[in-house]
Each structure stands twice: as structure tokens, then as C-alpha cells.
Amino acid sequence: MSYFLVIATTVVIYAVLSVGLNIAVGYAGQPHLAQGAFLGIGAYMVAVFSTRYGLSFWLCVLIAIVVTALSGFVLGVISLRLRDDFLAIVTIGLNFVVVAIFQYVPWFGGATGVYAIPLPSIGGHEFGNPEFLLLGLVMLAISVAVSGYISRTWLGLGLASIRDDELASASSGTPVASFKIAAFVVASAIAGMAGALYAPFLSAVTPTSFGFTESIVMLAMVMFGGVGTIRGAILGAIVLGALPEAFRFVSDYRLLIFGAILVLVLRFQPHGIIGTDSAAANAWKRLFSRPPKTEYDASCNDAASAMSVAVHGEPEQPGDGKD
Amino acid sequence: MFPALVDGVTVGALYALLALGPSLVYGLLRVLDVANAAALVLGAYLGVTLFRHGLPWWLGALGGMAGAAILGLLLQRFLYRPLLDRGPLVVLVASIGIFIALEEAFRLIWGPYPYQFPVNVPLPHGTIAGTPVTGVQVLMLVIGVVILLGSWWVLGHTRLGFTWRATAQDRETARAMGINVNRVIAGIFATGYALAALAGVLFAIRYNTVTPDMGDVPAYKMLAIIVLGGLGNPMGTILAAFVIGLAESVVNTYWGFILPRDTIAFLVLIAILLIRPAGLLPKGVTRA
Numbered sequence: 375m376s377y378f379l380v381i382a383t384t385v386v387i388y389a390v391l392s393v394g395l396n397i398a399v400g401y402a403g404q405p406h407l408a409q410g411a412f413l414g415i416g417a418y419m420v421a422v423f424s425t426r427y428g429l430s431f432w433l434c435v436l437i438a439i440v441v442t443a444l445s446g447f448v449l450g451v452i453s454l455r456l457r458d459d460f461l462a463i464v465t466i467g468l469n470f471v472v473v474a475i476f477q478y479v480p481w482f483g484g485a486t487g488v489y490a491i492p493l494p495s496i497g498g499h500e501f502g503n504p505e506f507l508l509l510g511l512v513m514l515a516i517s518v519a520v521s522g523y524i525s526r527t528w529l530g531l532g533l534a535s536i537r538d539d540e541l542a543s544a545s546s547g548t549p550v551a552s553f554k555i556a557a558f559v560v561a562s563a564i565a566g567m568a569g570a571l572y573a574p575f576l577s578a579v580t581p582t583s584f585g586f587t588e589s590i591v592m593l594a595m596v597m598f599g600g601v602g603t604i605r606g607a608i609l610g611a612i613v614l615g616a617l618p619e620a621f622r623f624v625s626d627y628r629l630l631i632f633g634a635i636l637v638l639v640l641r642f643q644p645h646g647i648i649g650t651d652s653a654a655a656n657a658w659k660r661l662f663s664r665p666p667k668t669e670y671d672a673s674c675n676d677a678a679s680a681m682s683v684a685v686h687g688e689p690e691q692p693g694d695g696k697d
Numbered sequence: 698m699f700p701a702l703v704d705g706v707t708v709g710a711l712y713a714l715l716a717l718g719p720s721l722v723y724g725l726l727r728v729l730d731v732a733n734a735a736a737l738v739l740g741a742y743l744g745v746t747l748f749r750h751g752l753p754w755w756l757g758a759l760g761g762m763a764g765a766a767i768l769g770l771l772l773q774r775f776l777y778r779p780l781l782d783r784g785p786l787v788v789l790v791a792s793i794g795i796f797i798a799l800e801e802a803f804r805l806i807w808g809p810y811p812y813q814f815p816v817n818v819p820l821p822h823g824t825i826a827g828t829p830v831t832g833v834q835v836l837m838l839v840i841g842v843v844i845l846l847g848s849w850w851v852l853g854h855t856r857l858g859f860t861w862r863a864t865a866q867d868r869e870t871a872r873a874m875g876i877n878v879n880r881v882i883a884g885i886f887a888t889g890y891a892l893a894a895l896a897g898v899l900f901a902i903r904y905n906t907v908t909p910d911m912g913d914v915p916a917y918k919m920l921a922i923i924v925l926g927g928l929g930n931p932m933g934t935i936l937a938a939f940v941i942g943l944a945e946s947v948v949n950t951y952w953g954f955i956l957p958r959d960t961i962a963f964l965v966l967i968a969i970l971l972i973r974p975a976g977l978l979p980k981g982v983t984r985a
């Protein structure tokens with residue numbers, strides 16, 4: 375049972391991270407391959423401040439969120455100056471720089487990291503596995519709420535327009551700079567929050583556990599489920615987060631299977647497993663958007679389009695077929 | 698000063714070998730190909746395997762290059778070309794995925810323990826100004842010069858380079874002018890992967906070790922170098938390779954920098970990109 379709780383908590387933490395990452399990658403369309411580094415910054419803040427300065431866990435969570443939000447702000451400012459591939463590579467580089475800082479700056483505990491991180495407690499009651507899972511679920515609820523709220527505001531709309539065409543978006547009055555920075559700040563702050571839970575959950579942090587591989591795993595989760603959707607990010611975290619456990623009996627093949635699944639999904643289901651316009655989402659629409667027999671429903675519009683898809687085949691994407 | 702310079706230039710030559718392929722690929726397809734670094738690992742393993750079966754090291758290197766070229770052909774045909782319409786980020790992540798999977802496959806095939814690659818390259822060696830220079834370092838220097846002059850000549854003065862530039866400038870028009878675009882892409886992948894395999898063999902001989910994860914750091918450093926050179930600009934890439942190689946060696950030797958060698962490349966990269974957001978030599982042949 376406790377083994378199950380540990381895996382469940384890990385998966386939930388990954389879900390928080392990928393929901394956050396989805397704001398930068400999915401909503402704003404920015405290449406962001408450094409979420410692992412922000413997880414690390416959050417985790418290290420809690421680790422250092424709670425072990426060395428004896429601050430309470432809840433205060434440390436606040437510090438972690440503030441510091442990661444500030445780091446996200448810096449990345450956001452950088453993102454204004456760099457586009458696409460350049461930004462992707464700078465975020466890759468950030469992983470290495472952050473890990474090296476953890477490794478070589480003595481304040482962060484050097485190569486051995488920080489050990490014996492005290493367990494959080496609430497009202498004198500010390501955390502056990504169930505409490506970690508519960509707090510993780512609360513954090514997931516917060517990140518889903520924030521992310522869902524953003525997608526319904528001007529910020530979400532503006533980010534979507536930046537994703538589709540930054541120039542056109544800017545010329546129709548979107549404050550591109552502040553919106554982009556906001557996306558990075560929120561994505562990073564959520565990572566910091568997850569990291570704050572991660573550190574006491576593991577009870578120790580080491581520099582190498584927050585490197586590029588972690589960032590890739592998180593981006594893979596977002597892309598696996600379907601970029602731009604909360605459900606996709608969560609599904610990706612569940613499948614790819616639980617996968618290493620499910621395949622423990624073939625532990626030699628874990629990374630091989632991970633890489634292969636990622637490549638196969640991108641190759642054959644580029645919209646993710648349940649993302650917008652993915653095969654599964656379209657099938658779902660075809661199945662469940664028929665007008666119900668008992669009452670008239672507004673979804674018959676969807677059904678009509680689904681019918682026309684069924685009759686005439688998938689509509690051509692504007693970019694397709696030119697090559 | 699001299700040991701650091703020799704080290705920097707020879708390592709820079711390896712970086713140039715590794716990064717030239719993906720730089721040419723970027724010029725053609727506007728995608729970043731991390732999996733190119735898997736060719737480095739594959740080349741080293743094939744090379745050391747052939748070497749242990751009694752073949753001379755240079756035949757092992759040729760075998761490794763051939764194997765890597767086949768890998769490149771397969772990847773471009775079955776992974777990259779179908780993904781081209783999906784946008785650069787999808788291709789980048791897919792290439793990282795295939796890189797991870799390939800490295801694991803190599804680990805399963807050849808085992809997790811390092812292989813030794815004890816070769817004395819029979820080239821004139823000795824000490825220059827008190828600095829020992831080994832045969833393989835001489836070879837790396839020679840290859841570096843050959844790569845620099847060779848790509849300048851091939852890209853600028855041969856039919857092959859002409860078709861590459863035409864395709865990089867405008868794939869559609871190049872096709873309309875009768876260039877077999879798919880064959881150009883395939884040829885670039887095969888060449889790039891073979892060069893990376895050569896870099897892998899030289900790396901393995903230089904440090905006398907072959908491990909499954911020997912491609913990790915070069916992979917991301919390779920990206921830094923391509924960006925620094927001004928994406929899709931082969932000559933800029935080669936220049937950037939030597940700049941990064943020298944910067945690492947000199948900074949490491951003289952300032953005793955607090956961060957490790959492998960981080961310097963990224964700090965240099967981030968600093969330069971923030972000053973020059975399009976790389977060192979932004980006006981590449983592809984920016985017409």
C-alpha cells in the first residue's frame with residue numbers, strides 16, 4: 375500500500391509539473407526544455423532553507439515559489455530576445471548551468487546534495503505517505519485551476535494568438551512581451567511548487583536528479599498526451615510517470631521503451647494520445663456528440679461536423695499537401 | 698598557454714566533425730537533429746569492435762562510418778521526413794527520444810562497462826615547445842584543417858555544394874529546377890552521420906575509452922555550437938566549434954573556473970546569444 379502511495383505521489387508531482395509546463399509549451403507555444411531545472415530550484419530552496427535555517431515547510435514553499443517565479447521571469451525576458459530553435463537550445467543549456475551551480479556552489483551542498491530534509495508537519499502532525507499524496511493532489515488541483523483559468527482569460531487568448539502567429543498577434547495589440555513573460559513565470563512557479571513537495575518527499579536532493587533528462591521527461595509527458603490540453607498533460611504524466619514502475623521487471627529496457635514510445639507517438643499520433651484533433655479525441659467526438667434521443671442538445675453542431683468528417687474524411691490542414 | 702591551445706584546437710576539430718552534419722541538416726530542413734550524436738557512439742562501438750577482432754583501427758573507423766551512414770539514411774527516411782510538416786519542436790523532441798532509445802540499445806548490445814581503445818596512431822609526434830603531442834592529436838589537427846578547407850571547397854565550388862545551397866535556399870524551387878531534393882537530404886544525413894562516427898572513433902582513441910553515454914555531453918554541446926555558428930551556416934559552425942573548444946580549454950586551464958568544463962560551452966552560448974541573437978555569423982548561405 376505504501377509502495378502504491380509513493381508511486382501515486384510521484385505521478386501526481388509529475389502531473390503538476392506537466393500541467394505547468396503546458397502553459398509555456400502548449401498555450402504560448404514556446405519551446406521550454408528546462409522544467410526539470412525549475413523543479414530543482416524549487417526543491418533546493420526547500421531543502422536548504424528547511425535543513426540549514428530551520429524554517430517551517432510552509433514558509434519554504436513560499437520561498438520556493440517566489441524564487442522559481444523570479445527565475446521564470448528571467449527566462450521569460452530571455453525568451454523575448456530569442457526565437458524558436460535558439461530559445462530551445464538556451465533552455466537546454468539552462469539545465470546544465472543550473473545543475474552545475476547546484477554541484478559546485480558550496481551553499482547548495484555540493485555534489486552530495488542536501489540530506490535529511492525534515493518532514494513537513496501541519497498542526498503538529500508530521501507528514502506520512504498519505505499526507506504527501508494529499509498535498510500533491512491539492513497542488514494538482516491548484517495548477518489545473520490556474521491553468522484552466524488562464525485558458526479562459528485574455529491572457530490565454532493572447533497566448534494562443536502568440537503561438538499561432540506572433541507578428542499578427544502583436545500588430546493586433548497583444549502585449550506580447552508581458553504575456554510571454556507571464557506564461558514563463560506561471561509555468562516556473564508551478565514547477566517550484568512541485569519541487570517544494572518533491573524535496574521532503576524524497577528526503578534528499580542531489581544535483582544530478584534535476585538535469586536535462588528530467589526536463590525531457592516532462593516535455594515528453596506534455597507531448598505524449600497532447601500539447602495544449604490539461605487532460606493531455608495529466609494523461610502523459612500518468613502513463614509515462616507510472617511506466618518506469620510498470621516496466622521494473624525489465625528495468626534494463628526502461629529508457630529504451632520510454633524513448634521508443636515517445637518517438638512512435640510523435641511519428642504516428644503527432645497530436646498526442648488525447649490532445650485536440652488527435653485520433654482519440656476525434657473518435658470521442660464521433661461517438662458521443664450524436665444528438666441525444668431524449669432532449670435537444672447544442673452539440674448537434676459538433677455532430678454535424680463530425681458527420682461531415684465521417685462522410686468526407688478528415689479536412690485537409692492548410693499546410694498539408696504542399697510538399 | 699601552449700598545451701591549452703593544442704587541446705582546445707584538437708577538441709574543437711572533433712566538435713566540428715560532429716556538428717557539421719546537423720548544421721547542414723538544419724540548413725536543409727530547419728530542424729535540429731540531436732540523434733546525430735548517437736552516430737558518434739555507434740561509430741566508436743563499431744570501430745572498437747572491429748579493432749578487437751583484429752582489424753587495423755582505420756578499417757574499424759571506416760566500418761563505423763559506414764554503419765553510422767546507414768543509421769542516418771534510415772532515420773531520415775522513416776523518422777524525419779514524415780515529421781517535417783509537424784514543426785521544429787516535434788522533430789527536436791523526437792530526435793531526443795530516438796537518441797535516448799539508441800543509447801539504451803547500445804548499452805544493451807555492448808554492455809554498460811567501458812571498452813578500451815588502445816591505439817597508437819602512427820603519425821609523427823613528439824613535443825612542441827615542451828608540450829607532448831600524441832599521434833592522434835596530430836591526426837585530429839590534420840582532420841580539422843581538412844574539414845575546414847574541404848567544406849569550404851565542397852560547399853562553394855562543387856556541384857554537390859551547389860545543390861545543397863539551392864535546396865537550403867528554397868526546397869520547392871530547387872525541386873522545380875530538377876534537383877532530386879530527397880536524394881540531397883539522404884546524402885547530407887549519410888555524410889553527417891559518417892563524420893560524427895569518425896569523431897566518435899577519434900574521441901575513443903584520444904581518451905582510450907568507449908562508453909554508452911559518451912554521446913551525452915557532445916550531443917548538447919553540438920547544439921550549442923550549431924546555434925553559435927548561426928543556424929544552418931556550415932562555415933560558422935566550424936568556426937564556432939573551434940571557438941568553443943578553445944574557450945573551454947583556456948578558461949579551464951587559466952582561470953580555474955568554478956564550474957566544470959562542460960558548463961562553459963553553455964555559458965558562452967547564452968552570453969553570446971544575448972548579445973548577438975542570431976549567432977556569430979548570422980548571414981549564412983541559407984538566409985537569402
